[in-house]
Amino acid sequence: MELIKLLGILIVIIGFALKKDSILIILSAAIVTALVGGLGIPGMLDTFGKSFVANRSMAIFILIMLVTGTLERNGLREAAASLIGKVKNASAGKVVAAYGVMRGIFAAFNVSFGGVAGFVRPIIMPMTVGAIESKGEKVNEEHLEEIKGMASGMENITWFFFQVLFVGGAGGLLVQSTLASLGYEVSLLDLAKVEIPVAIFALLVSIVYYVLKDNKLAKKYYTKK
Amino acid sequence: MSFFMDAEVALGTKLLEIIYIVIGLLTLYTGIKNGLDEENPSRAGTAIFWCSLGVVLAFGRWIPTMVNGILVIIMTIPAIMGKVKIGKVGAPTKEETESNFKKVGMKIFVPALAIGLFAIIFAMFTKLGALVGVGVGVLVAVILLMIYSSDNKPVTFLNDCERSVSTVGPLSMLPMLLASLGAIFTAAGVGDVVASLVGTIIPEGNVNAGIVVYGIGMMLFTMIMGNAFAAITVMTVGIGAPFVLAYGANPVVIGMIGLTAGYCGTLCTPMAANFNIVPVAMLDMKDRMGVIKNQVVPALILIVFQIIYMIVLK
Numbered sequence: 001m002e003l004i005k006l007l008g009i010l011i012v013i014i015g016f017a018l019k020k021d022s023i024l025i026i027l028s029a030a031i032v033t034a035l036v037g038g039l040g041i042p043g044m045l046d047t048f049g050k051s052f053v054a055n056r057s058m059a060i061f062i063l064i065m066l067v068t069g070t071l072e073r074n075g076l077r078e079a080a081a082s083l084i085g086k087v088k089n090a091s092a093g094k095v096v097a098a099y100g101v102m103r104g105i106f107a108a109f110n111v112s113f114g115g116v117a118g119f120v121r122p123i124i125m126p127m128t129v130g131a132i133e134s135k136g137e138k139v140n141e142e143h144l145e146e147i148k149g150m151a152s153g154m155e156n157i158t159w160f161f162f163q164v165l166f167v168g169g170a171g172g173l174l175v176q177s178t179l180a181s182l183g184y185e186v187s188l189l190d191l192a193k194v195e196i197p198v199a200i201f202a203l204l205v206s207i208v209y210y211v212l213k214d215n216k217l218a219k220k221y222y223t224k225k
Numbered sequence: 226m227s228f229f230m231d232a233e234v235a236l237g238t239k240l241l242e243i244i245y246i247v248i249g250l251l252t253l254y255t256g257i258k259n260g261l262d263e264e265n266p267s268r269a270g271t272a273i274f275w276c277s278l279g280v281v282l283a284f285g286r287w288i289p290t291m292v293n294g295i296l297v298i299i300m301t302i303p304a305i306m307g308k309v310k311i312g313k314v315g316a317p318t319k320e321e322t323e324s325n326f327k328k329v330g331m332k333i334f335v336p337a338l339a340i341g342l343f344a345i346i347f348a349m350f351t352k353l354g355a356l357v358g359v360g361v362g363v364l365v366a367v368i369l370l371m372i373y374s375s376d377n378k379p380v381t382f383l384n385d386c387e388r389s390v391s392t393v394g395p396l397s398m399l400p401m402l403l404a405s406l407g408a409i410f411t412a413a414g415v416g417d418v419v420a421s422l423v424g425t426i427i428p429e430g431n432v433n434a435g436i437v438v439y440g441i442g443m444m445l446f447t448m449i450m451g452n453a454f455a456a457i458t459v460m461t462v463g464i465g466a467p468f469v470l471a472y473g474a475n476p477v478v479i480g481m482i483g484l485t486a487g488y489c490g491t492l493c494t495p496m497a498a499n500f501n502i503v504p505v506a507m508l509d510m511k512d513r514m515g516v517i518k519n520q521v522v523p524a525l526i527l528i529v530f531q532i533i534y535m536i537v538l539k
Contacts, residue, residue, distance in 0.1 A: 005418045008410065009459055016450035017496070023395060024305045026402045027298070030409050037413020042291065044409060049293030051408035053285035057241075058401045060359055062248045062282075062390055064340060067366040069385025070377060071337050073317040074370060075326025079333045082326075109341030116504040125508070145510055149519035152504040153492075156516075157523055160488040164481070167344040167355040170400045170454075175480040177404045178458055181411045182466045184476040188355045189348035191481045194538070198485055201530055206523045 008033030058173045080113045081123045092128035092147050093214025097207040100154040104203050107162035120151050140221035150210045161202040164195045237353035244360040249283020255387045262312035270308025304395035311391045329373045336366035407458035419463030427468050435468030440532040443483050444490035451496025453487030474539040482535050489528040492520040
């Protein structure tokens with residue numbers, strides 16, 4: 001009958017897979033696990049309260065937000081646009097690569113420029129189109145579709161793998177607290193350090209892959225030398 | 226006050242507690258401002274959510290754990306009912322940000338990078354810890370922004386903070402709630418049950434086999450759930466701890482790389498709609514899977530790399 005303790009895990013997997021409300025899933029899984037695991041409701045409230053207070057460090061993002069909004073107000077996005085705008089005479093793939101380098105570096109400091117809606121669409125896409133047109137070509141629709149995919153891919157990959165380098169980010173804090181509940185104490189700095197080679201490798205892989213892919217597409221769609 | 230006077234408590238712990246009080250007060254401000262905001266379509270629910278969270282964040286140390294638990298449950302109710310909403314949005318206009326950029330220019334990067342920089346400096350060279358560094362970095366950034374422009378008054382920061390916190394909304398509490406769920410899993414002995422099940426697949430004591438199952442499992446679980454944070458709490462308790470960490474593998478490597486192994490799953494799943502499907506709409510792409518198709522190859526290379534990296538460094 002030990003298997004019944006897995007009910008909570010099942011709720012989490014099925015709940016997320018069915019796109020139910022995330023907080024509802026977590027709460028249901030917590031209540032069910034507490035009941036079948038013999039903690040009872042008082043035990044659950046106690047564990048929840050203790051764990052929530054112990055994990056207040058994960059709310060550090062609220063303090064950081066004391067400046068993120070005002071940074072935006074004072075022209076952070078415009079400054080980033082002007083920085084990436086210095087990339088000239090590049091192919092569309094190289095524009096995406098340059099954006100990856102910039103986004104990676106800033107992600108390591110937990111700085112974002114507004115995501116796909118705020119930066120890729122208004123800044124990066126026109127740059128890639130400009131890069132193609134500057135060579136005297138008319139932009140091919142299928143090529144443009146792939147560039148959009150690559151720019152979003154670069155946006156995601158660099159954010160995922162570089163934001164973990166920020167000491168005090170949510171990922172490291174969650175790993176730290178998960179390990180602590182299992183009896184292993186680790187420092188946030190060590191958690192960030194161990195990701196450095198992975199982050200650099202991730203950036204290199206995506207740059208090489210996207211630049212090669214874009215070169216191949218450019219050859220396919222544009223005949224002119 | 227006795228806590229702050231106690232000479233036994235390390236300075237870093239005291240400073241961190243002050244940071245939590247500030248965070249809690251910012252959260253309370255978000256709750257009260259929305260509660261009084263007539264443009265907010267759900268004033269009561271929004272206020273209940275942020276205010277109960279704010280109380281736990283600011284004063285949780287001095288509140289009995291059971292009461293904290295009840296406050297957390299009260300917090301989740303309006304969130305589950307979809308009653309936590311955004312009120313009046315005082316977002317800056319394009320004209321405002323552009324004219325500010327002309328005034329401030331590239332110097333804006335200094336406060337932007339200050340927070341991360343102070344976090345590293347404090348983690349490496351002081352005993353106060355990275356999070357106190359984040360706090361100092363925020364303070365420095367605020368001061369710099371106030372020097373750059375006299376338009377940046379204290380209330381500007383408060384309202385911009387409220388706007389950002391309201392925008393991320395209740396889902397920003399996911400990591401904290403998942404960590405608490407993980408604690409309940411551990412307390413109820415869920416990990417032991419998973420371990421006894423998986424033990425029939427992984428030969429006992431074969432750490433490398435454990436790492437392979439753990440890495441691929443993180444990726445697949447994340448693809449199913451669409452959320453690496455949810456996957457890591459389940460996988461670390463069930464597989465990471467009993468089959469890898471129990472045999473002396475380095476928890477820093479296994480825990481952290483396990484999470485980014487999960488990110489390879491995030492890159493490959495439409496379940497992670499924010500990252501993979503929303504951009505398709507925003508960029509007017511024709512293929513719904515257009516973003517994912519461009520991420521599969523890097524994700525596969527990265528998962529192989531990370532599994533080897535865990536085996537080598539364990």
